[in-house]
């Protein structure tokens with residue numbers, strides 16, 4: 001009986017893998033293979049990711065520009081009172097929480113490294129670089145993976161709110177999976193070379209079609225393989 005269950009679970013896993021590959025291909029046909037841009041300063045990427053929480057890309061960028069205009073260097077930002085950081089990023093929303101986080105990160109990086117240079121992370125394997133980022137107070141799993149993917153060129157798969165929702169609706173992860181669980185499952189499910197493309201295309205699809213409140217299932221290119229159809 002145990003043997004039978006094992007065979008079934010392996011079969012189930014390979015079905016989900018096949019389904020994931022099909023979803024990746026269909027999304028690439030629709031949205032293309034996103035260009036992988038040149039790698040940026042990891043600390044800048046970290047701060048921009050903090051600023052992106054609960055806001056859109058336009059306000060995130062406005063907040064970052066305002067922050068860099070106000071402080072000429074990371075050191076100046078590090079030395080400033082938190083309320084000055086909050087004033088500078090007000091346009092991006094949640095300024096008090098985000099300014100606290102930025103302050104904590106700058107202090108933590110300076111204390112550990114002696115400066116603000118995180119470029120050494122490029123030379124580490126993805127898991128070690130992730131651990132190093134997570135060791136800084138204020139850095140969560142998604143934020144660390146975003147920096148790894150976009151700034152450090154590592155093949156990892158960050159799970160944001162859109163990806164978490166779509167992964168569940170498409171049956172790639174269990175309906176009750178936590179964000180942490182979804183990170184773990186997707187890390188094994190998505191082929192490394194497709195992580196950048198799938199991350200961006202799933203978000204694009206979540207924003208345009210598979211919205212949180214009102215998914216446009218009849219218009220969805222994935223509806224033939226979506227278990228949610230008919231629910």
Ligand code: SF4
Nearest residue numbers: 210215217220223226
């Ligand atoms: S069919 Fe509906 S629920 Fe499924 S992925 Fe498409 S929009 Fe989302």
